Amino acid sequence: MDGETCRNKILSEDYWDFLIPNFRMDDLELVPAERSCHQEMDFGYRAVYIDSSILDPLTIREYRYNSIPNCYALLDMETLNIAGISQVQNYPTLQLMGRNVMIGFIDTGIDYRNPVFKNIDGSTRIAGIWDQTIQDGTPPGGLDYGSEYTEDRINEALRTENPLDIVPSMDINGHGTFLASVAAGSADVPNRFLGAAPESTIAVVKLKPAKSYLKDFYAIRSDAVCFQENDIMLGLKYLNNLARERNMPLVMCIALGTNFGGHNGTSLLSGMLDTYSYILNRSVVIGTGNEAAKRHHFYHMLEGINAETSAEIRVGEGVQGFVAELWTMLPNVVTISIISPSGERTRQISIRQGDRYDLRFVFEKTEVSVEYRLLLENNDSQLIFLRFQNPVPGIWQINVEPVQIAEGDFHIWLPIQEFLSGEVYFLESNPDTTLTEPGTSRSAMTVAYYNGRDNGVDINSGRGYTRDGLVKPDFAAPGVMVTGAGLNGQFVTKSGSSVSAGITAGAVALLTEWLQNEPGARGVNSSQIRSIILLGVNQRPLMEYPNKEWGYGTLDLYRALDTLRRI
Structure with a gap:
């Protein structure tokens, strides 16, 4: 199939996107070739695009959850002083700046015209931009959509009076520009600004928005900024290929998150990030998200086979819909019933693998669909997937009863705040296990954030551990009231998980540079970089580590190198 035809299918709302690993290619045997196309990812994964007119309705009953x-x-x-970054930039025998290390960002794009992304001579520090939203240019090799802008092309644009005439890629949101600046921005003396790795090479993927049918499936508000898992995974392939072409180590910075998924590292994106983390000269940094204080997580331990409990959800005015996911580890098996604000109650919903139940509450005129999955791929868990449409305001109750019990614990997650169209939260929420996916990735570095001025962890910083007890976050980095590049050449101050992820990505680039220059260096992977950082983390007296807020402590790159020197 020619690239233009596949591009049209990739972009069409009439074609649905699916993620297919190489061991499930037989799923596609009955799909006519002319009604589909695909894009190859790394490690044998494919993004497949199929004409929705030949498909059954989109449910997890009909299609595998992942x-x-x-x-x-x-x-x-x-901030840089607190994280021990300034010291390694300025120490006479170190002077680490991220030279010959690439930092890759998959986000909202970048304002490539900003001076903080240029060399002293005015040339760009950006090796390439893949803009998935622009379709009139040339896609990267092996891909059929978007437009790639190479370093030469960007430099050509920068030499003109109107750079956007040649490279029209822009960051309308500003998130990607800020993230790249705190990680890799060059010095701006008048504004007293310096990124963590100011001489690193930058690579950028600007993600295209998610398709409307997926936003409808997950009941995401229509104006929410969100991106699809398959576009992110293809972005990782682009960054990996670009670093390979230049024979450079690569730090992948992921400042995206969701509450959907099992929170145990089994999503396809988490698995792919794990695989990259095992490769020499590839490191992955992920933020924990900002969900700890949003009241979107419920946790309970059922004490016996006759025990039951109720998770109460407050729904405010104007909420168009939302999704909730209940997860428990097998051999625990639970069932549910639902009580509406008026007191209308469903029967206990029978467990049948793969069944879907469509419930209608007469007085509220609300529809709730419920799907059970007991045999999830690569996941020893039960999932109950609930989708509320037009929920009436008030208190909705999800009553949970055990069918069989081992440990007896279960979790329910609501969507992240950015996806909701109004007030939706648990009355009795739990702030733990609120780190967003893919922050549960086992081998990547997952970073919490704290206020460097008072050394307090931020109330919103996502907390661990993972649902199966893996220690995450790994450590914390500054992320409150940090200055970075905004739009139109301005500098702005922001807080949040993205900030700490960017600072850590820059710190990892500096550490990678140092390791590359060591005698006999053969490269290191993400797990080894993580271990070196953990050697130097700062820990508070009288506090037990690791813990769910700080992980093993706070990032201190200078202390890590000093500890390594003394061992």
């Missing part, structure tokens, strides 16, 4: 792309939102936004 095959339906997840939707991810942006993680909201004297």
Whole structure:
């Protein structure tokens, strides 16, 4: 199939996107070739685009849970001194600046015209931009959509009076520009600004918005900024290829997140990030998200086979819909019933693998669909997937009863704040296990954020551990009231998970530079970089580590190198 035809299918709302690993290619045997196309990802994954007119309705009963792309939102936004970065930039025998290391960003794009992304001679520090939203240019090799802008092309644009005439890629949101600046921005002396790795090479993927049918499936508000899992995974391929072409180490910075998924590292994106983390000279940094204080997580331990409990959800005015996911580890099995604000109660919903129940509440005129999954791929868990449409305001109750019990614990997650069209939260919420996906990735570095001025962890910083007890976050980095590049050449101050992820990505680039220059260096992977950072984390007296807020402590790059030197 020619690239132009596939591009049209990739972009069409009439074609649905699916994620297919190489061991499930037989799923496509009955799909006519002329009604589909695909894009190859790394490690044997494919993004497949199929004409929706030949498909059954989109449910997890009809399609595997992990095959339906997840939707991810942006993680909201004297720091370098606190993280031990200034010291390694300025120490006479170190002077680490990220030279010959690439930092890759998959986000809202970048304002490539900003001076903080240029060399002293005015040339760009950006190796390439893949803008998935522009379709009149040339896509990267092996891909059929978007437009790639190379370093030469960007430099050509910068030499003209109107650079956007040649490279029209822009960051309308500003999130990607800010993220790249705190990680890799060059010095701006008048504004007293310096990024963590100011001489690193930058690579950028600007994600296209998620398709409307997926936003409808996940009941995401129509104006929410969100991106599809398959576009992110293809972006990772682009960054990896660009770094390979230049024979450079690559730090992947992920400042995106979602509450959808099992929170145990089993999503396809988490698995792919794990695989990149195992490769020499590839490192992955992920933010924990900003969900700890949003009241979107419920946790309970059922004490016996006759125990039951109720998760109460407050729904405000104007909420068009939302999704909730209940997860428990097998051999625990639970069932539910639902009580509406008026007191209308469903029967206990029978468990049948793969069944879907469409419930209608007469007085509220609300519809709730419920799907059970017991045999999830690569996941030893039960999932109950609930989708509320036009929920009436008030208190909705999800009554949970055990069918069989081992440990007896279960979790329910509501969508992240950015996806909701109004007030939706648990009356009795739990702030733990609120780090967003893909922050549960096992081998990547997951970073919490704190206020460097008072050394307090931010109330919103996503907390661990993962649902299966893996220690996450790994450590914390500054992320409150940090200055970075905004739009139109301005500098702005932001807080949030993205900030700490950007600072950490820059710190990892500096550490990678140092390791590359060591005698006999053969490269290191993400797990090894993580271990070196953990050697130097700062820990508070009388506080037990690791813990769910700070992980093993706070990032201190200078202390890590000093500890490594003394060992």
